[in-house]
Amino acid sequence: MRLALALVMVALLMAVSIWRDPSPATALAQARMPAGTAHTGKAFRFNKVAEGVYHAVGTGALQVVGNSAVIVNDDDVMIVDDHVSPAAAWVLLEEVKELTPKPVRYVVNTHFHFDHAHGNQVFGPNVEIIGHEFTRQMLAGGKSAAMPLFRNYVAGLPAQIDGLRKRVAAETAPEAKAKLQTPLQAAESNAASQAEFRSVPPTVTLRTEMTLYRGSREIQLRFLGRGHTGGDVVVFLPRERLVITGDFLTSGLSNLSDSYPDEWVTSLEALKKLPFDTVLPGHGEAFTDKAKIDYFQAWLRDVWTGVGQLKKQGVSFEEAAKRVDLTRHKGNIPAIQGPGIPVIGAQRIYELMDTPAR
Ligand SMILES: [Zn+2]
Numbered sequence: 494m495r496l497a498l499a500l501v502m503v504a505l506l507m508a509v510s511i512w513r514d515p516s517p518a519t520a521l522a523q524a525r526m527p528a529g530t531a532h533t534g535k536a537f538r539f540n541k542v543a544e545g546v547y548h549a550v551g552t553g554a555l556q557v558v559g560n561s562a563v564i565v566n567d568d569d570v571m572i573v574d575d576h577v578s579p580a581a582a583w584v585l586l587e588e589v590k591e592l593t594p595k596p597v598r599y600v601v602n603t604h605f606h607f608d609h610a611h612g613n614q615v616f617g618p619n620v621e622i623i624g625h626e627f628t629r630q631m632l633a634g635g636k637s638a639a640m641p642l643f644r645n646y647v648a649g650l651p652a653q654i655d656g657l658r659k660r661v662a663a664e665t666a667p668e669a670k671a672k673l674q675t676p677l678q679a680a681e682s683n684a685a686s687q688a689e690f691r692s693v694p695p696t697v698t699l700r701t702e703m704t705l706y707r708g709s710r711e712i713q714l715r716f717l718g719r720g721h722t723g724g725d726v727v728v729f730l731p732r733e734r735l736v737i738t739g740d741f742l743t744s745g746l747s748n749l750s751d752s753y754p755d756e757w758v759t760s761l762e763a764l765k766k767l768p769f770d771t772v773l774p775g776h777g778e779a780f781t782d783k784a785k786i787d788y789f790q791a792w793l794r795d796v797w798t799g800v801g802q803l804k805k806q807g808v809s810f811e812e813a814a815k816r817v818d819l820t821r822h823k824g825n826i827p828a829i830q831g832p833g834i835p836v837i838g839a840q841r842i843y844e845l846m847d848t849p850a851r
Contacts, residue, residue, distance in 0.1 A: 527615060529580035529686030530555075533675060536584045539563065539592060540779060543733035545710075547592065548773045549585060554675060556683035557581040558608035559775045562728070562737045563589055567708025569598035573728050573737045574775060575612030580686035582612020599623060599705065601714065602695055603739025604722045605631035606751075607643045609775060613693035623703070624695035625716055627724025632694035641837065642750045650684045699726070715767070717741070718760030719753040727764065735771040736764070742786060744777025745828035749838030753845065754797045758790045788825035795819055796834060800842040814839035 536555040539547040545565035551557035558581075562573040570593060575582040586597065602610040602624035610632060613622055624632075631637040638644075657677040664670040705712040713729040721740040728737040740747040741757075742764065765786055773779050796819060803813035817839065818832040845851065 527579035527583050527686055527689055529578065529682040529684070529689075530583055531678060531682050532584065533678060535588065536581070537588050539588075542735060542771055542773060542779055543730070545593075546730065546733060546735065548779045549588075550778070551576075551581075554679060555581055555584055556679045557585070559606075559740075560773070560777075561585060562773050563592065564710065564712065564728075564730070565593045565595060566710045568595060569707060570595050571599040571601065571705075571707070571712060572597055573601045573773075574603055574609040574739060575600055575616075577608045577611055578683055578686035579612055579615050579689055580682060582615045585612070586615065601726065601728055601737075602628050602632075603727070603737070603741070603775060604628055604725045605637045606722070606740065607637070607646065609739060611690055611692075613695075614691045621697045622693070622695045623697045623699070623714065623726075625724030625726050626698040626700050627722070628726075629694040629698045631722075631724075632692050635692040638690070638692050640751075642748070647687055650680065650687065654680045654684060717763040718756055720757035720760040721747050722751045723753070725760075727767075729767050729769065731768065733771075734769050735773060736767055736769040737773040738764070739775040741775075742772060742789065743774040744780055744785070746789075746792070746826060747776075748835065749796070749841050750835075752838075752841060753851075754793045754842065755845075758793050761786055761790050761793075784825075788822065792819060792822045792826060795822065796838070797842065800834075800839050801846060804843055804846060810839040810843040811836055813843075 532555040534554045535552055536557065537549045538552055539549055541547055547563040549561045549563055556577060558577040559574055561575060564571040564573070570589065572585070576585060589597065597616070597620055600613065600616055600620055600622045602613070602622060605628045610628070616622065654677070657673065657680055661670060661673045661677055664673060699714055699716065701716050703714045711731055713731060714726050715729055716724065716726055725739055725741040727739070727741055742761065765783070771779055771781050796817065799817040799819065800813050803816060808816065814836040815833050817834055819829060819834070820832055823829045
């Protein structure tokens with residue numbers, strides 16, 4: 494009788510455990526698959542810049558916002574920056590499988606901004622996420638997600654979707670109507686993924702520099718001083734003579750909302766000392782023209798003094814943002830459309846000038 498009871502108990506326990514966990518592998522895959530991965534066509538163009546090194550630029554099929562870089566080593570893969578959402582990072586991982594069967598073991602966050610680090614949550618426990626100690630501080634506990642830059646971005650998504658839906662509805666030409674479906678689907682997928690976002694900080698941090706030797710590949714991570722944020726890291730491949738810069742140096746202008754424009758000029762001087770030929774920026778296409786660094790430094794100097802002068806005149810930061818005129822840089826920086834800079838940039842400069850000890 495006692496034995497029969499024990500057998501029944503064992504059978505019951507087994508049934509319960511089977512019911513709770515049909516297959517650990519399936520459960521894990523399901524748990525990691527984020528919402529909002531729906532898209533049509535390839536989400537990335539992988540531009541090969543050196544043997545095993547690719548600049549991954551979004552095609553528009555999915556909202557990814559920033560670029561990433563993929564470094565295929567002898568036995569593993571490093572990804573630099575993981576885009577705007579878990580879905581974008583997930584799809585990047587899927588498309589990287591078409592480049593190589595090797596496992597992704599490292600992710601670098603060049604800085605904490607949402608369009609560079611908000612895919613972190615899709616990477617499993619075998620992947621180390623590397624970033625500056627400051628990047629960790631901003632992502633740990635969701636500090637950066639509470640900031641206006643990200644909150645304004647998420648708050649603007651419903652209007653973006655609404656606008657695209659109206660344009661689709663109003664379009665009568667079938668071909669143009671079909672074309673508009675791509676940005677609409679991308680916007681809807683992005684909103685679905687943002688709803689699942691969790692702030693995941695780097696698991697490995699650095700304060701000045703770090704080098705990874707992965708087989709024949711040498712990968713240097715360098716903090717060159719404060720610039721776009723308080724903790725930008727550039728990834729330098731000495732043998733390939735290329736540098737992956739995030740928003741520390743883009744092909745156009747970087748936003749100033751968390752920047753140190755005056756220190757940034759000096760930090761860019763340190764970048765110039767690295768022996769590289771090619772820049773893989775966080776936004777825009779890869780380039781080799783080093784004069785772009787001088788142009789950007791000149792712009793930063795003029796933003797700082799121009800906004801500073803308006804501040805001294807007692808002008809509000811909103812007004813200074815409208816009035817500061819940097820159009821003389823238009824020849825070197827085509828992204829400049831007319832006078833003015835985003836309000837958030839002028840506000841940042843006012844804050845910095847009011848905080849001498851920083
Ligand atoms: Zn940024």
